[in-house]
Amino acid sequence: MQRRKYATDGHKHPVNVIHHEEATFGERLADGIASFIGSWRFLIIQTCLVAIWVSVNTLQATGRIHIDPFPYILLNLAFSTQPAYTGRCSCSRATASRRRTG
Numbered sequence: 001m002q003r004r005k006y007a008t009d010g011h012k013h014p015v016n017v018i019h020h021e022e023a024t025f026g027e028r029l030a031d032g033i034a035s036f037i038g039s040w041r042f043l044i045i046q047t048c049l050v051a052i053w054v055s056v057n058t059l060q061a062t063g064r065i066h067i068d069p070f071p072y073i074l075l076n077l078a079f080s081t082q083p084a085y086t087g088r089c090s091c092s093r094a095t096a097s098r099r100r101t102g
Contacts, residue, residue, distance in 0.1 A: 030092040037086050050075070 023031070036042055053075055057068045068074040 027092065030089045033086070033089040034092075037089070 020028075053068070054072070057070075057072060057075075
């Protein structure tokens with residue numbers, strides 16, 4: 001599996017090169033996070049983590065593990081807070097994209 005390049009040498013269009021050269025740390029960070037969140041790698045990792053979480057917490061029925069019983073309140077809390085962080089990154093990325101295109 002190859003990693004994407006986020007450096008300016010991967011961009012051929014002059015506007016993109018200028019944007020990446022002038023981007024602040026926050027803009028570069030938002031681009032990186034938004035790119036990761038939209039990737040298959042993120043979806044696969046998150047799906048595996050949820051499957052593990054549900055599997056481990058269903059062992060609660062046998063009395064061995066008592067972390068987060070069935071309605072999975074902690075898992076729901078994690079899913080509720082995730083958009084608070086990822087939404088800001090994707091909005092910031094969209095705003096930067098609009099500034100770039102006109």
